[in-house]
Amino acid sequence: MFKLVCGAGNEDAEYVKKLVFTYASAGCKLFDISARKEILEAAKEGAKLAGAEDVSYCVSIGIRGDKHIKKAKIDTSKCSKCANCFRNCPNDAIYNGQNPRPEGIEWKEGDSPVIIAKKCLGCGTCLRKCPTGAMGMEEKDINFREVLPYMAHHGANFFELHIMGNDKEDLARKWQVINECNPKYASICIDREFFGNKEVLGRIREMIKSRKPYSTIVQADGVPMSGIEDDYKTTLQAVAMAEVIQKAELPVHVMLSGGTNSKTARLAKMCGIKYWGIAVGSWARKIVKPFLKQDDFWKNKEAQNCAIEAAKKLIEKCK
Numbered sequence: 001m002f003k004l005v006c007g008a009g010n011e012d013a014e015y016v017k018k019l020v021f022t023y024a025s026a027g028c029k030l031f032d033i034s035a036r037k038e039i040l041e042a043a044k045e046g047a048k049l050a051g052a053e054d055v056s057y058c059v060s061i062g063i064r065g066d067k068h069i070k071k072a073k074i075d076t077s078k079c080s081k082c083a084n085c086f087r088n089c090p091n092d093a094i095y096n097g098q099n100p101r102p103e104g105i106e107w108k109e110g111d112s113p114v115i116i117a118k119k120c121l122g123c124g125t126c127l128r129k130c131p132t133g134a135m136g137m138e139e140k141d142i143n144f145r146e147v148l149p150y151m152a153h154h155g156a157n158f159f160e161l162h163i164m165g166n167d168k169e170d171l172a173r174k175w176q177v178i179n180e181c182n183p184k185y186a187s188i189c190i191d192r193e194f195f196g197n198k199e200v201l202g203r204i205r206e207m208i209k210s211r212k213p214y215s216t217i218v219q220a221d222g223v224p225m226s227g228i229e230d231d232y233k234t235t236l237q238a239v240a241m242a243e244v245i246q247k248a249e250l251p252v253h254v255m256l257s258g259g260t261n262s263k264t265a266r267l268a269k270m271c272g273i274k275y276w277g278i279a280v281g282s283w284a285r286k287i288v289k290p291f292l293k294q295d296d297f298w299k300n301k302e303a304q305n306c307a308i309e310a311a312k313k314l315i316e317k318c319k
């Protein structure tokens, strides 16, 4: 199973529509989207334009503290206007005063960075590249009690919870609402940035007590949102995380993510990992970005075909 990750924090409906159109045309059957009504509608439109009727939507949310519910925030008093954040954002979520960010925009002396919140995925690249400490992150939670049942009622049948935060009460509340939505599969997304194997496995064991065997997917996130290169090193941690889950012999399906790319399946097979699926986000979006960015994308058959071909090659390598 190949899952295209549009991004838990991606609220750019037009971009999601293009992504789903491209990957559904290439044969993808499962799409990970943010918990926003307009994003579900955009994804459905994209699938419809691709003529794909048998696709599934996985709605992704996070507990407090997890980076998937964070957005970048700038303290302008500390900003030296160096443009590092602007140049390194993988999702064009930072602009310099012109909104929406046009193609080929150049940074000029004296420009100030501004965050486009709906495009920000919370990946933290800008934070790491900021030399002055001006860039920070803030949490943007949703009204999950209202939104999740709506999404379930309107066709989402996978729900995913990113659980890497300290607020266990929030985890329990959100997991309960997800289970009340009666999804075909509930997915637990984990990584080891802040917690070791013992804590991660303990959380999973507790959560799957309320679920039937093999109705839960554990998404083994190597390094969340890190798949910006297509090499073995980038995907190594995803495979290592999957091995931790596999060794624990839990009644769950394992999906690789977080640094996944066209090398993931090969490395996983070399390491004897039996995976149920591979979720690809950053790399999958990066390879189609030059085509999707074109203003005339919906009329430009050549750009559409190039994007679909790139997506097909990736899906094939993820088998």
Ligand code: SF4
Binding pocket: 071, 072, 088, 089, 090, 091, 092, 093, 094, 115, 119, 120, 121, 122, 123, 124, 125, 126, 127
């Ligand atoms: S957190 Fe990531 S997506 Fe958001 S503005 Fe920073 S680099 Fe861009």
Ligand code: SF4
Binding pocket: 074, 078, 079, 080, 081, 082, 083, 084, 085, 086, 113, 126, 129, 130, 131, 132, 133, 134, 135
């Ligand atoms: S990287 Fe930091 S200092 Fe440089 S422009 Fe961005 S926010 Fe300002």
